[in-house]
Amino acid sequence: MRAALASGGALLLGGISTGEPRGHTPEAAAAQAEAVFDMLEARLASSGGGLGDVCKITMQITDRAFRQAVYAVMGRRLLGVRPVSTGLIVNGLDDPHALFQLDAWAVPGGPHERLRPYRSTSMPYGREHQPFVAEFCMAVKAGRDVFLRGQTGMTLDGVFQGTGDPGAQARVAMANVEALLAEAGAGLADVVHATVYVTDRAWFAPVLRTVVPRFASCPVPLTALVVKGLAAPEILMEVDVRARVG
Amino acid sequence: MAHQRFRRFNTGLFYKDQDIKNEMCMAVRAGNLVFLRGQTGFTLDGGFTGVGDAAAQADQAMRNVKVLLEEAGAKMEHICKITTYITDRAFREPVYQVIGRHLGDIAPVGTGLIVSGLALPEMLVEIDVDAVIPA
Numbered sequence: 001m002r003a004a005l006a007s008g009g010a011l012l013l014g015g016i017s018t019g020e021p022r023g024h025t026p027e028a029a030a031a032q033a034e035a036v037f038d039m040l041e042a043r044l045a046s047s048g049g050g051l052g053d054v055c056k057i058t059m060q061i062t063d064r065a066f067r068q069a070v071y072a073v074m075g076r077r078l079l080g081v082r083p084v085s086t087g088l089i090v091n092g093l094d095d096p097h098a099l100f101q102l103d104a105w106a107v108p109g110g111p112h113e114r115l116r117p118y119r120s121t122s123m124p125y126g127r128e129h130q131p132f133v134a135e136f137c138m139a140v141k142a143g144r145d146v147f148l149r150g151q152t153g154m155t156l157d158g159v160f161q162g163t164g165d166p167g168a169q170a171r172v173a174m175a176n177v178e179a180l181l182a183e184a185g186a187g188l189a190d191v192v193h194a195t196v197y198v199t200d201r202a203w204f205a206p207v208l209r210t211v212v213p214r215f216a217s218c219p220v221p222l223t224a225l226v227v228k229g230l231a232a233p234e235i236l237m238e239v240d241v242r243a244r245v246g
Numbered sequence: 247m248a249h250q251r252f253r254r255f256n257t258g259l260f261y262k263d264q265d266i267k268n269e270m271c272m273a274v275r276a277g278n279l280v281f282l283r284g285q286t287g288f289t290l291d292g293g294f295t296g297v298g299d300a301a302a303q304a305d306q307a308m309r310n311v312k313v314l315l316e317e318a319g320a321k322m323e324h325i326c327k328i329t330t331y332i333t334d335r336a337f338r339e340p341v342y343q344v345i346g347r348h349l350g351d352i353a354p355v356g357t358g359l360i361v362s363g364l365a366l367p368e369m370l371v372e373i374d375v376d377a378v379i380p381a
Binding site: 012013014015060088090091092093094096101103144189190192193195201204208209212213215216218219220221222223224225226227228242244246 | 247248249251254257268269270271272273274276277279281282283284326327329331335338355356357358359360361362363364365367372374376
């Protein structure tokens with residue numbers, strides 16, 4: 001896979017994965033993750049940038065059992081970078097032997113503005129505390145571009161709401177989106193694309209009924225996906241929003 | 247300047263059996279950036295093509311991509327990133343062959359995912375495209 005430099009905009013590093021080493025174990029997933037972050041660093045360096053340019057990462061794994069191992073590697077490799085992150089558990093990746101795949105968006109001229117930085121160990125996800133150390137933030141403002149962490153039923157204060165109720169989780173997620181955009185100097189009218197992830201097709205109706213009317217006056221292109229899982233089993237939906245201040 | 251929004255539509259057009267009626271759009275142009283709705287076997291008129299045929303759905307999706315990019319003032323060669331979602335690994339080969347035929351030597355960044363489902367059960371593939379118009 002290649003990296004494409006968008007003129008004056010974000011560097012898109014997509015679908016980085018490796019099928020080596022083989023195996024279906026957390027150890028193999030961790031080793032693959034080390035190789036993926038080697039590739040990420042090399043690609044950033046070859047375009048004249050560095051890890052500090054990274055704004056958003058989407059971590060894709062095929063089994064929840066790999067999450068801790070892969071995130072521990074990410075936390076160490078991106079220490080101090082504080083990207084926003086979206087985490088997906090999917091049925092499969094491009095390479096049938098890959099256990100982990102990474103998408104990254106980088107904007108030259110880092111470190112950029114990182115809003116609401118936090119450490120994974122001090123912030124629960126769902127109802128559990130996370131057992132790995134990683135530094136993230138809730139929003140990155142890189143010039144005109146605004147990247148948000150994938151938003152869920154967890155409030156910005158770290159309280160998980162709407163257990164078993166995807167519509168209630170979506171209401172929290174959208175309140176977070178609006179609050180974070182405002183803190184980044186943007187609004188819903190600046191949103192250029194939204195992706196809605198649900199863990200069951202039945203959740204589309206309650207989630208989209210909550211999410212989409214918020215964009216009534218400024219319609220957005222939307223991608224809707226059913227995934228195998230999100231960061232924690234009680235998280236039933238996640239919304240990813242990308243904005244550009246007009 | 248406000249972002250330009252192309253082909254506003256109501257989701258009731260596509261999701262006839264679901265009580266979801268929302269105002270959406272097919273493409274947004276923000277300065278030199280162009281974002282598209284994830285494209286599928288749905289034509290831009292709301293008809294569904296390629297039931298049971300992932301390659302035919304991918305072909306329709308890529309035709310839509312070309313039309314939408316051009317309406318937004320961009321071209322296929324401005325595509326930077328393409329994300330391909332399929333619901334079964336068996337669709338990978340036929341779908342990627344179709345995408346490759348439409349992309350030619352454009353060589354964007356690519357991400358491929360096999361997911362549990364898309365918006366409707368008959369959708370087997372969805373394609374997300376980001377494009378940047380060179381300054």
